[in-house]
Amino acid sequence: MSGEVRCEGRVEKKHSAFGLITYDKGSKPMNNVQDHTACTRFPNRVLTDEHQEANAACRILHQVPDPFEIVPDAIPNGGRIIAICDVETTGLDIHHDQIIELAIMLVIVDAEGSIVGVMPPRSWLEDPGAPLDPRIIEITGITDADVARQQIDERQALAMFARASLVLAHNAKFDVGFIERRLPAAAGKDWACSCSEIDWPMLGFDTRVQGYLLMQSGWFNTAHRAAADVWSLYWLLQQQHGERTLLQRLLLASDQPTMRIDARYAPYRLKDDLKLRGYRWDSDSKVWWIEIAEGACETEVAWLYQLGVQSPLLTPITARERHRPLKVAATIMEEPDGPAF
Numbered sequence: 001m002s003g004e005v006r007c008e009g010r011v012e013k014k015h016s017a018f019g020l021i022t023y024d025k026g027s028k029p030m031n032n033v034q035d036h037t038a039c040t041r042f043p044n045r046v047l048t049d050e051h052q053e054a055n056a057a058c059r060i061l062h063q064v065p066d067p068f069e070i071v072p073d074a075i076p077n078g079g080r081i082i083a084i085c086d087v088e089t090t091g092l093d094i095h096h097d098q099i100i101e102l103a104i105m106l107v108i109v110d111a112e113g114s115i116v117g118v119m120p121p122r123s124w125l126e127d128p129g130a131p132l133d134p135r136i137i138e139i140t141g142i143t144d145a146d147v148a149r150q151q152i153d154e155r156q157a158l159a160m161f162a163r164a165s166l167v168l169a170h171n172a173k174f175d176v177g178f179i180e181r182r183l184p185a186a187a188g189k190d191w192a193c194s195c196s197e198i199d200w201p202m203l204g205f206d207t208r209v210q211g212y213l214l215m216q217s218g219w220f221n222t223a224h225r226a227a228a229d230v231w232s233l234y235w236l237l238q239q240q241h242g243e244r245t246l247l248q249r250l251l252l253a254s255d256q257p258t259m260r261i262d263a264r265y266a267p268y269r270l271k272d273d274l275k276l277r278g279y280r281w282d283s284d285s286k287v288w289w290i291e292i293a294e295g296a297c298e299t300e301v302a303w304l305y306q307l308g309v310q311s312p313l314l315t316p317i318t319a320r321e322r323h324r325p326l327k328v329a330a331t332i333m334e335e336p337d338g339p340a341f
Contacts, residue, residue, distance in 0.1 A: 017072045018081065018106055018119050018163060064214070064221040064235045067105075067120035078111025083164035084121075084234055086226040087178050088140045090128050094177035098128035100147050101140070102179070103226035104160045105234060113248035115238055123227040124157065125150035140224060154183060161186045166254065168192045170210045170233055172323035190319035192254035194237060194246070203241050210236065254319045259297050262313040263288040263304055270307060277303070284325065291317060 075081065085104045091097035102124050108117030127147045137143055161167065161183070169175040172193035180187040195208050205216055214220060214232055217239045221232040237247035244252075263274060266288055279288040292300055297314060304312050 017075045017108055017117055059218075061215060061218060061220045064219050064232050067231050068118065069120055070116070070118040072108060072117045075108055076110040076116060079109055079116065080165045081117075081163050082107050082109060083161055083167045084230050085167060085169050085175060085179065086229045086233070087175055088136075088142060088226050089178055090130075090132060090136060092174075094174070094181065097178075099126055099152070099178050099182050100128055100132070100136075100142055101125050101226040102152050102157060102182075103230045104157060105230050106160060106163060107234065109247070109251070113245070113251045115245075115247065118234070121227040121230045122156065122160065123225070123230075124152040126152045142225070152182070158183060158185050161189060164189070166190045166192055166251075166319065168194060168233075168250070170194045170229075172196075176323050177325075188320070190254075191323045192250055192319060193323055194233060194250055197253040198246060198250050203246075254322075257294055258291050258317045258322070259294050260289055260291050260315040260317050261297070261300055261304070262315070263290075263309045264311045264313050266307075266309045270309070273307060287313075291322075 083104055083106055085102070087099050087103075088101040089097050089099055103121045104123075105121040106117075106119040107115050110116050125142070125147045127150050132142065132144055132147070167176075167189045169191070170193070172191045172195075176191050195210075200208050200213065205213055207213065207216075210229065210233060211221075214236050217236060219232075219235060221228055221235075223229075237250065238245055241249070262282075262285070263270075263279060264287055266274060271288070274288045277290065279290045281287075282289050290300070294316075301312055301314075
């Protein structure tokens with residue numbers, strides 16, 4: 001299935017549906033794995049699952065398999081490439097903290113959102129120019145020695161983002177801010193968020209934390225590095241729930257245009273009514289707001305009028321604006337095609 005491989009010194013290049021893939025031969029991704037979802041990949045799984053079925057008090061978790069590669073010859077009609085990414089940072093402040101690790105992987109899906117191609121994660125460390133907080137070292141396992149004199153390969157990272165029509169992360173509002181500040185040429189892409197755009201409680205999950213979602217799906221991964229988190233998210237999203245995979249559910253939600261309604265000038269006494277209705281407080285704009293399907297706008301506006309909110313502001317939202325601050329999103333909306341790579 002994979003394309004021709006050409007070697008130039010220590011650099012290997014491969015033409016495929018992902019485009020021209022370039023990497024050091026020493027870090028070549030795994031490939032030639034035939035059936036990545038069958039139980040035969042885990043020889044003891046049949047026994048352990050039978051034991052689990054016989055003992056309702058016991059539940060078996062399986063370790064997420066090592067990354068593998070599936071390279072189709074072409075992107076199917078109506079298909080697309082999706083980038084799954086994650087960052088490790090020096091802190092939570094998008095404006096002042098720095099990325100210390102970036103990981104990106106690419107997947108190809110067909111028109112129905114089924115995965116037909118996988119490029120394993122590529123990751124890069126970056127020196128933030130200052131000692132790491134001990135808490136960050138403890139959480140990530142990344143040390144000052146690991147990041148010393150390291151730098152993200154901007155050319156390769158931007159090339160991977162450029163191939164994707166959609167970028168996906170588990171907390172997109174966090175990742176998009178750091179990535180677009182570090183790599184401005186990547187700004188303006190459509191983003192999807194597996195944390196907020198999948199209705200996890202309705203699917204029977206107790207949390208939105210990625211590690212626990214993975215465990216409730218029967219899997220675990222002990223690593224907390226960007227590449228491991230990206231691969232674990234890919235593995236989680238390919239799990240089947242009902243007639244669709246979690247990724248298919250996410251893509252359906254992400255592709256759906258919505259409307260943001262700001263309850264402008266709503267008096268303080270209405271805050272409890274708005275909270276019960278699902279409105280959230282925007283501390284930057286100082287307004288209660290909600291994001292709903294376009295078809296529900298008329299009913300929502302009528303409810304606000306009845307409540308006494310006479311001047312709601314309606315803003316169309318797509319995957320390009322949904323996970324960015326409102327002011328940044330408004331700037332992007334003025335450039336329908338976004339910045340070119």
